[in-house]
Amino acid sequence: RLELPEKVRQIIEQIQKHGFEAYAVGGCVRDSLLGRTPDDWDITTSAKPQEVKAIFPRTIDTGIEHGTVTVMMGKEGFEVTTYRIDGAYLDGRHPESVEFSSNLVEDLKRRDFTINAMAYNEQQGLVDVFEGIEDMQRKVIRCVGNPKERFGEDALRMMRAIRFSAQLGFEIEEETYRAVEELAPTLEKVSMERIQVELVKTLLSAHPDYVRFYQETGLFCDVLPQADVILSGKFKNPTLKLLTHAKNTSVLRYAALFYHAGPDTAKEALKRLKLDNYTVNTVSKLLLYTQKSIEENEPAVREATYTYGKEMMPLIFAHQHALLDTTEELVGIGMTTKRRHLETVERMYEDIIKRGDCISIKDLDITGNDLMEYGLTGTQIGKTLKDLLHIVLENPKLNEKETLVAMIEHLDL
Ligand code: ATP
Ligand code: MG
DSSP states (O other): OOOOOHHHHHHHHHHHHTTOOEEEETHHHHHHHTTOOOSOOEEEESSOHHHHHHHOSSEEEEEGGGTEEEEEETTEEEEEEEOEEEOOOTTSSSOSOEEEOSOHHHHHHTSSBGGGOOEEETTTEEEOSSOHHHHHHHTEEOBSSOHHHHHHHOTHHHHHHHHHHHHHTOEEOHHHHHHHHHHGGGGGGSOHHHHHHHHHHHHTSSOGGGGHHHHHTTSHHHHOHHHHHHTTSTTHHHHHHHHHHSOSSHHHHHHHHHGGGHHHHHHHHHHHTTOOHHHHHHHHHHHHHTTSOOOSSHHHHHHHHHHHOTTHHHHHHHHHHHHHHHHHHHHOSOOHHHHHHHHHHHHHHHHHHHHTOOOSGGGSSSOHHHHHHTTOOHHHHHHHHHHHHHHHHHOGGGOSHHHHHHHHTTSOO
């Protein structure tokens, strides 16, 4: 017996009252059976989209041509999709056609993996026609039907197999795995956006080191050569270890994946993945700044905070800790001195932020306008502010207007 959320129970019941079948299906059934909290609850039904819309007062046409209607329950929406038979995915992306069906089993058959092909409602209980439960107990990811055919219909499923295996700690069943190896080159047909979604889910999973399977099966070969290279040579093991020590954010996990490739290659790879500018820039900056060490005194830490940016500092520290953890694990020796240095710098940074020390031109107790009043012009102003900032980074006590004004004439402009 599974515990359905009240709203899901109500939707299913309403549909049944109108003479149709309805079940919770897919990821939510899998996750509930595994004792994990589902992100969302999908419902599958024998009712056609127009019939679903007639039953509920508030619906949204989410993907009506694919049979999906979102049913609003208060502020929450639930996707209700008509039983469907998918045509072939000729382009490896979208089914050429979808055909509605009145048979639940047909709908389950089109789903990717046995553990994702189970349906549940309170009246019928669990509907599991492809041994999903057995595979769950065996901890395997197995295609519904013939793996080569299924990957031929939609090449993204190969990425998904590895992603689910990383999230759940399951192994990929042998025939399914061999089909991934064989059809890996066809991943090329899939858009980078969809590939990136699966990759980041893998990186953010409990087993980020399972990215190795993208390389080992050949999935990265043409699609992401930068990751293929880094995961195949002498950097493979250090990269996988670093991934397991990296904090669970996409920036830090991408930084771990491309650490040994360096900032430029990382940037190239992340752009190729069509990641947003923030991620591309932050990861490559992080890898660049990590190559420089910060001295263990407050002026140096303030200088670094100014140069790298306040928001980069915690990322640099987290990345450095992961690097030390990795070295400790690989070498088997405690990195005590380096760790103590890092922690000291970190503590200094925190004090600097807490005290509100001046760490940028806008924190100075003097402005460009003030300098104009003292007769400075154009480029002189910019240079003077910078010079004053470096003096103040050295000694924050000097950040007082009168003191700063008194210093202007001693500056070499
Ligand atoms: P999560 O939401 O945690 O990523 P999920 O299993 O819910 O995992 P979704 O992408 O939300 O995955 O898809 C919901 C369900 O739709 C899946 O469980 C599966 O049954 C089916 N499905 C999704 N994508 C595909 C696909 N490319 N091929 C076949 N079936 C799919
Ligand atoms: Mg889902």
